[in-house]
Amino acid sequence: MSVIRKTFGMAGAVALAVALAAPAAAQLELRIMAPAGPGGGWDQTARAMQAAMVASGAAKSVQVFNVPGAGGTVGLAQLINAKGDGNQLMVNGLVMVGAIITNKAPVTLDKVTPIARLTGEYLAIVVPASSPIKDAKALAAAVKENPGKVTWAGGSAGGVDHIAAALFARAAGADAAKINYIAFSGGGEALAALLGAKVTAGISGYGEFEGQIKAGKLRLVGVTSPNRLAGVDAPTLKEQGLDLVIANWRSVMAGPDLPADKKAALLAAVEKMAKSPAWAELLKQKGWDDAYLSGDAFAAFLKEEQARVADILKSVGLAK
Amino acid sequence: MARPHDTIRRSGGWIDVSDLAIGVALLALAAVIFYDAQRLAPGSIYGVGPSVAPLMIAGGLVLLGLATVLAAWRPRADAAAEAGGIDRAAVVVIVAALAAMIALMTLGGGFVLACTVLFAGTAWAFGRRAPAADVAIGLALALVVYAVFTRALTLALPEGPLEKYVQQALDPLVRALRALPWPW
């Protein structure tokens, strides 16, 4: 009997404990929007920020809310309404830059206030272990010879993986419009197609492939980082003569027309969080790379990415 | 035999107006899909484009729409049994309650108020005539749901004026619970 009572008591306590976070400080009462459903990458980033901001005292309280839909553009449209609101943030990333273009979204990132880039993940290009292709040079040659015969497995159409595959074809001297890219939903399905050698090559975040590469089931032919990655035994594409550097980054932005003092407060709060041990611990736990870049430097980076993505999406026929 | 509900007398049988309307609606749906498929770009240059499936489905809908229109003309002895005795007012009240709920939810009335209205409206449609009691029950139910979703599960629900009070009332409770010595 006592066990049962204890258990039930515990069940109630545990359920409530979910809502209880660590002690609070600072004065910002933030609301962070994850423009996607609960559980996904943006949602996880928002909730990690919530934990790290409260733990580091960067904000007094943080509430996360989800506005899913259309690659985040539904949430973006909502952020546009938060004019001058110094307490609202939205998580987003490279995926949204692409989605705005392919979905012909009525609102763009030009109106909102970029705060900081937080994380980034470089992409890896792999081939099945049984493939005759040994390195990125050979893959590039195959793409150049007959782009249709090289089938690519990756994430959603117009997403980061698709953009990277198109950029690869361009770097290889082939017509990006002719790539044979097959969109899969979720990492599992694309990975299965690669393990079954149904496709020529796969492209996705390095983490997706790590286990299979280490087990020798997939061959890593190159990574899209500027320099070799620590602990990864593969040359960059750049080393192999292909001019392609791209990372799937995630960032945080605020509403339009933000007064300077409010913007400074947000920048300071995010900086405090990004430099805190709690954030470092979370990054390690989730396997995300730190890519902190804030304020004007980030705004400039964003402009470059927008131009590059718009250009490549046009060439694969996903934008006009 | 009494004339079945929603039918028109014709020589040799009845025309079921509802079935006729469904048939026409299916043809209209097919037309919309057909129109939409026309403007799609071919997509990848390999394999099958994105407009093939819509065209096939539109084709199927055309055939089914025609079949349904024809079926509406058939002599239908069974129509009498099913039709009649429909409480239209009840349906209208529920639909109105749903519309009010959507309006309240999106125009800042908040989750609790919207659900209360929906609850009381539905109970009315089902023949209850005790609005005060039903509003009270609906309010209590909505408050419990709101507290569980937003506090225990940290999922956001639309907020209105009522929710602000609820949060203020719940905050001390949450703080007190937080202060307790948890084993973890």
Add this chain to the structure above:
Amino acid sequence: MWDSLAALAQGFAVAVQPLNLVFAMVGVLLGTIVGVLPGIGPALTVALLLPITYKFDPAGSIIMFAGIYYGGMYGGSTTAILLNAPGESASLATALEGNKMAKAGRGGPALATAAIGSFVAGLIATLGIALLAPWLVEIAVNFGPEDYFALMVLAFVTVSATFGDSPRKGLVSLFVGLALGLVGLDKLSGQARLAFGVPELLDGIEVTTLAVGLFAVGEALYVASRRRHEPETLEAVRGSLWMTRQDWRRSWKPWLRGTAFGFPIGALPAGGAEIPTFLSYSTEKRLCKHKDEFGKGAIEGVAGPEAANNASAAGTLVPLLTLGLPTSATAAMLLAGFQQYNLNPGPLLFAEKPMLVWGLIASLFIANAMLLVLNLPLVGLWVRLLAIKRPWLYAGILIFAVTGTVAAKPSPVELAMLALFGLMGFVMRRQGYPIAPVVVGLILGPMAETHFRRAMQLNLGDATVFLQSPVSATLLALALIALVAPIALDGLRRFKSAED
């Protein structure tokens, strides 16, 4: 193989320690409570409750995790049976007969056969993982898009089981579902179809919004319109609250057949839980000696799909544990749970950390057993829900439907769709159109299209691939037989009776 069994036995030794049993129990309880809530399927249940498990040691937390997972799944079935509001696409088939049973005062046996069926399926599937995983996964990764497409064709053939007595009306419902499935971004080309510039529509129509709208809201409208013809309250229990001897006799074969569909298809990376539940439902309908009861609450129609659902969930562990492929939303959450302990599922996991893997499999099993222990006594309580006065019951169901929609996607467009689908469900009920094929069309249509086009793209537009792949050719032949056989048999029977 014996090594696997020995390791599994060791895993059990860890999992049955008293404290771990308590963890399993807490997990199941929390999972059921949260899983019953509207709009929260098993994956979200796990996502929401995952942080709690972080507080314990790895063994305890994995066991609690397993409990949450099973509790969440069972919670979804409970609402499908009692409220006709399937919380996820996999419990759609359960709602078809389960809710009819509940309305007829047989909610108790329906919930019981669901729980016991899940347990039986879990037991067999766990053994399946231990014995067959390495072999099964080899087949699974070689399943190409053409083979998936053939599997979809087979599933499509079985849809007619949900048609009712008019093939035309069934097809109309199916095609409306297929048309709804077109809405949103086309997966392969990234272009918007039938979205009319509404951003909320770009992601397509949510299966749960359609199902809950058609089933729950539509029914509330229909019952309200006919309330003068029906009694004020439902009878929550008529006959036995428990499964009778006859119920057992009618359930055990569907459990086994459901498992046989669920486990292998669940193990396929793109297999999912929907197809096995549909296949199971139509098989049971075809084989059932009480065919007339189908559509009115046949216990086989709950027992089979529920077993299939649970077995397919266990099946998704095969690619997850052997290859590290998360092939469902819940499997992705499991993966997140593993990573918490620096455990990376993948080809090396079985070799590197066998104890933890088998411990997990054992805990899933223990959690499944715990689910049975906890929930069977609660059946009586759940069923009482239906004894609530009709006005309050349906008002409550509407609140439930709205909360689920708003929690998952807080947007006016989504709520408007819920209301619209409710009206559609009302009209369809009045005019005698079956509801289920709409939802089936929405689920299967986009899947079939995607796999077909992927296969064509991989083979540069050569359609002969569907006949060249042995798996695909076999499945297509089966589909053809399933389509033609009933007609032929029927003709033969008529021919015979005409001769007599």
